[in-house]
Amino acid sequence: MVGRTEASVRAAESTLGERGPWIGLTADLRDTDSAERLAQAAVQTFGGLDILVNNAGIAGPVDPWKTDVKDWDDVFAVNLRSMFFCSRAAAGVMRDRATGGSIVNLGSIAGQIGGIAMGPAYAASKAGLIGLTRSLARHFAPLGIRVNCLSPADIDTDMTLGWPEELRRRLISITPLARFGRPDEVSAAAVFLASDESSFITGQTLNINGGAYMS
């Protein structure tokens, strides 16, 4: 489990409690070298890696007119580039052990419909992630490594915590199930894609959106 700061790692550790085994590591995933370091830490602690969930994401600016080059690059560095380098580092470990594995990428409905509460950099990075998922699914399939993408709509997390009530109402009004999703509804899908229950599923994008987008 990875967070940017000791504080965020400690917070996740207290949520995990006795469940495990697990290790908490800090990394800024904009730094591409961190991918190999994290994969090797898993090897040293657990002897290998079976599952990678690429969860890190940042929203970036909503307004296209107020999106500068640094904003754009930061969003892509976290939401897309880190997912490639972490996937490759994890797949390298899985390849060396020849035991296969599963990689789950956190996409977003914004990558499919353009994003309503999110800006162009976020939507473009998440759209790119669908392509990255399909590409890695093809490249890693001969190694027995599956790669899939989750595409949630609006979920009650820190990312959406401060959204104005009017925006929440608008988003709920276009969602057939008429509510925001819960984090456990996303993690349950991640567990499914990580597990052998989904052993013939790769390169797919699984929508978790209350019906807000049906493909």
Ligand SMILES: NC(=O)c1ccc[n+]([C@@H]2O[C@H](COP(=O)([O-])OP(=O)(O)OC[C@H]3O[C@@H](n4cnc5c(N)ncnc54)[C@H](OP(=O)(O)O)[C@@H]3O)[C@@H](O)[C@H]2O)c1
């Ligand atoms: N919430 C939604 O409505 C929603 C909808 C669709 C998709 N998603 C996607 O779901 C994923 C999780 O988002 P969330 O809603 O849980 O948001 P969140 O509460 O803001 O969490 C974002 C996570 O990304 C990590 N992160 C951000 N920048 C990082 C960096 N440079 N290096 C390492 N870690 C970094 C954060 O680490 P720290 O713990 O250190 O802060 C945090 O764990 C994201 O990919 C997001 O795009 C969310």
